[in-house]
Amino acid sequence: MTETLSSYVRIRAQTLGISTTELCRRAKLSRQTLHSLLNDQGAKLPSLQTVVALAQVLQVHPLRLLQLLFDEHPPLASKRNAPSLLGDQSAFVRDVNFADGALVLPGQRFVKTWEVQNVGRVAWQDRFMQCMDEELIVQTRDGRTIRVADNLIPTSTLVPIPNTEPGQTVMISVELTAPHMPGTLLSYWKSVFADGTLCFPEAQGLSAKVRVSTLATASQEMR
Secondary structure (H helix, E strand, O other): OOOOHHHHHHHHHHHHOOOHHHHHHHHOOOHHHHHHHHOOOOOOOOOHHHHHHHHHHHOOOHHHHHHHHHHHOOOOOOOEOOOOOOOOOEEEEEEOOOOOOEEEOOOOEEEEEEEEEEOOOOOEOOEEEEEOOOOEEEEOOOOOEEEEEOOOEEOOOEEEEOOEOOOOEEEEEEEEEOOOOOEEEEEEEEEEEOOOOEOOOOOOOEEEEEEEOOHHHHHHHOO
16 A cells, blocks of 8 residues: 555554644644645645644654655656747657656766657757756754755756757756655756756756665665
8 A cells, every 4th residue: 555645644643642633733733734734635735844843743854754745746747848939849758767766875876868859840059958956944943944855966957958950859868966865856957048048938847756765675675
């Protein structure tokens, strides 16, 4: 049975002997907020503050809850870009390697490659893929800033796209390094012109989703 955020929170609370009412009180959440979160009502994801508050009461790292959220709410990007300029369009073809959910080791450096096709009428020249990742941080009451979760670390946040004529496909590769803490991580990339403006402003772009696992865990899952 696949573990969900709802089942995990309920089981963890039971283990600690915390009722739903007490969980809401300690996390300073309304019962409606918790009910919506556990029953996956609505498309809106919980705020980072809500996740951190729950994690503190449940005595787990916030990243554990974020992992479950990532699994239940995959990227909205369809990996098919909407056109920006007249006649300018791209389409995702395939993940050449490291498909979504692929296992990597803590600290592993790897190259993620996508195959993309120019399905428009405009040649791609002087374009780049830019990393769009942001850090997840929270501000504590005493003024300290804490990074909640480590991201995949790109060797370069700006990677050239080979010149591509209409109808041609192109391989786009980025080099990433996994953090040392296990978890499910996402890295988002979008195409930009040489001046930094987005080629497809309304598109979600490309993504790399991997699971960082210890050597022992990875060996068991690959059996």
